[in-house]
Amino acid sequence: MKNFALCLLATALMSCCQAAPQKADEPIAIISQESNIEPDGSYNYAYETANGIKAEETGTLKKATSPDSSDVIIARGSVSYTSPEGNLITLNYSADDENGFQPQGDHLPTPPPIPPAIQKALDYLLSLPPAKRR
Template identity: 65%
Template sequence: MRVIILLAVVAIVASAPQKPADQVIAILKQEFDQQADGSYVYSYETENGIKADETGTLKKASGPDSNDVIVAQGAFSYTAPDGTVISLNYVADDENGFKPEGAHLPTPPPIPPAIQKALDYLATLPPPPPSRS
């Protein structure tokens, strides 16, 4: 019974608001321009240092359907709780999806030389014959 009461108290405490909700962050600058073809440009900046901008341009789709697509390219930045400025640049399109770039993003470890040698060898082999399935 004590465990149930303790878990109930912990759940109530965890669900309580962690910060006062009365803190309002002002928007210092905001711009938005949308064209009839669907292309757009927007940007904003807040008093706590958040900045963002994006441009969307219309292009022909690379896939089999002939619909036009919007390619988005932009960036945003903010200050992390430890004081580090986090900046991210990105491009999003129908060919490569969302491609972010930023110094804070994790990177994969280098490929070990033996594995790279095996991959290079496999790349020189002819393609396998078609299957009968």
């Protein structure tokens, strides 16, 4: 009976040790990684880690149309990971000089719909000539 109790205690201890969360300072292995930078300024990169994080991005250089402005990078990419609740989170994005950073993902909050009366007032204001909108 004494040996059975010791065996049970040892099994319980091993189960607790295996169920312990991973320490924050333990390094996570990189499964794959690639990067490419072209002479024209375009680039792409991608990586995946052992804990399920994946990312990729492609960028191209857009030449400035006027001498007083600078060149800009237009980027598209995505990142995915598993949340602490176990949900797969995926964020797709694009970024440029005209629209800025544009993220998309099911996890992002969305604004409530505009009430019909407010939408009607906004539509009316937009129908006015610019000088009368103030």
